[in-house]
Amino acid sequence: MASNQSGIALKNDVSEQTPAAFDFRSDTVTTPTPSMLQSILSIATHGDDVFHEDSTTNALESFITTLTGKPAAVFVLSGTMGNQLSIRSHLAQPPHSILLDQRCHIYNYEAGGAAVLSQAQITPVTPANGMYLTLDEVRAAVVDSDDIHYAPTRLICLENSLNGVIMPLEEIRRITAYARRKGIKMHLDGARLWNVVAAGGGDLKEIIAEFDSVSLCFSKGLGAPMGSVVVGEEAFVQRVRHFRKMVGGGTRQCGIATAPARTAIEEVFLGGGKLKVPCDTNMVWLDLESLGVDADDIPMEAQRAGLKWDWERIVVHHQICDEAIGKLEDVLRKLAEKARARGGMLPEGKKARARYTQPDDE
Numbered sequence: 001m002a003s004n005q006s007g008i009a010l011k012n013d014v015s016e017q018t019p020a021a022f023d024f025r026s027d028t029v030t031t032p033t034p035s036m037l038q039s040i041l042s043i044a045t046h047g048d049d050v051f052h053e054d055s056t057t058n059a060l061e062s063f064i065t066t067l068t069g070k071p072a073a074v075f076v077l078s079g080t081m082g083n084q085l086s087i088r089s090h091l092a093q094p095p096h097s098i099l100l101d102q103r104c105h106i107y108n109y110e111a112g113g114a115a116v117l118s119q120a121q122i123t124p125v126t127p128a129n130g131m132y133l134t135l136d137e138v139r140a141a142v143v144d145s146d147d148i149h150y151a152p153t154r155l156i157c158l159e160n161s162l163n164g165v166i167m168p169l170e171e172i173r174r175i176t177a178y179a180r181r182k183g184i185k186m187h188l189d190g191a192r193l194w195n196v197v198a199a200g201g202g203d204l205k206e207i208i209a210e211f212d213s214v215s216l217c218f219s220k221g222l223g224a225p226m227g228s229v230v231v232g233e234e235a236f237v238q239r240v241r242h243f244r245k246m247v248g249g250g251t252r253q254c255g256i257a258t259a260p261a262r263t264a265i266e267e268v269f270l271g272g273g274k275l276k277v278p279c280d281t282n283m284v285w286l287d288l289e290s291l292g293v294d295a296d297d298i299p300m301e302a303q304r305a306g307l308k309w310d311w312e313r314i315v316v317h318h319q320i321c322d323e324a325i326g327k328l329e330d331v332l333r334k335l336a337e338k339a340r341a342r343g344g345m346l347p348e349g350k351k352a353r354a355r356y357t358q359p360d361d362e
């Protein structure tokens with residue numbers, strides 16, 4: 001246990017490993033570092049953010065505008081809130097529709113929010129390359145007609161990274177150029193855009209410049225306790241603030257959340273190491289079926305080894321330790337041995353699990 005100037009004991013001292021060090025399920029499990037916790041006591045101011053009077057929060061928002069190159073930023077409580085308020089703020093009155101990747105978070109894991117909050121029809125598109133949408137696919141699916149039968153596409157939502165895969169900046173540029181010609185707004189769910197930039201998938205400002213709005217998450221790869229931020233033009237962000245208040249997302253002394261968020265960016269993103277060679281980001285999707293590995297064996301084998309890991313996706317984050325990687329290798333070896341003993345076939349009567357059906361995502 002470390003203690004700070006005020007003598008309050010801080011859990012999660014670097015000498016004590018966080019449980020996240022052995023957890024491969026998601027990067028949402030990262031825990032605040034001692035300096036993030038310290039920032040709550042030593043940096044956070046206690047002004048009321050609904051009155052715009054919390055300097056820590058105002059400074060974070062202003063720091064984010066410098067970092068992203070957008071004129072305005074607003075702190076929100078979660079990535080879902082950031083996406084949903086952005087969608088609500090872009091769209092005016094139905095009929096209207098949103099075009100997006102069928103596998104994305106907004107479509108699958110936000111409780112159908114776009115239908116409820118924005119009365120939007122969704123046009124989900126499945127990318128043929130299995131990785132990212134292309135302009136041709138977008139163009140083929142966009143609803144671009146005055147015909148009264150249709151709900152015209154007013155917004156395209158992309159996600160980067162999606163399932164850990166980077167969307168090439170060139171493809172984003174093609175889609176955005178097309179959307180601008182058509183008067184369609186562009187939103188980016190950039191919950192893991194930090195990972196894209198860290199992995200060499202483009203410059204933060206250059207990627208963000210292609211979008212009318214972007215939401216970025218503090219609590220996943222960066223490891224802050226909570227929160228996301230939405231960036232865009234002044235008038236747009238003002239609308240987001242209005243809707244944030246409407247859904248109860250205006251908070252009072254939120255310096256205790258924005259101080260560690262600032263520390264998280266400085267420490268984990270700006271202070272992080274660089275890769276020599278670009279790699280796709282922090283998720284590995286295993287093709288278990290082709291090896292005959294039974295996915296149901298994973299949780300038990302992982303638990304035996306002292307790990308948390310439960311299906312075909314492996315997620316790493318800044319708190320995974322070397323020892324956990326060694327243990328993961330052992331588990332993978334065990335699973336492969338079991339499969340080999342069955343002749344590389346799944347146990348009788350078992351079918352491969354459907355892809356992208358996790359119990360709750362993130």
Ligand SMILES: *Cc1c(COP(=O)(O)O)cnc(C)c1O
Pocket residue numbers: 077078079080081083105106159189191192217228361362
């Ligand atoms: C986790 C996630 C969100 C939602 O974030 P919450 O803070 O869990 O609401 C949105 N988009 C993507 C791509 C995510 O991974």
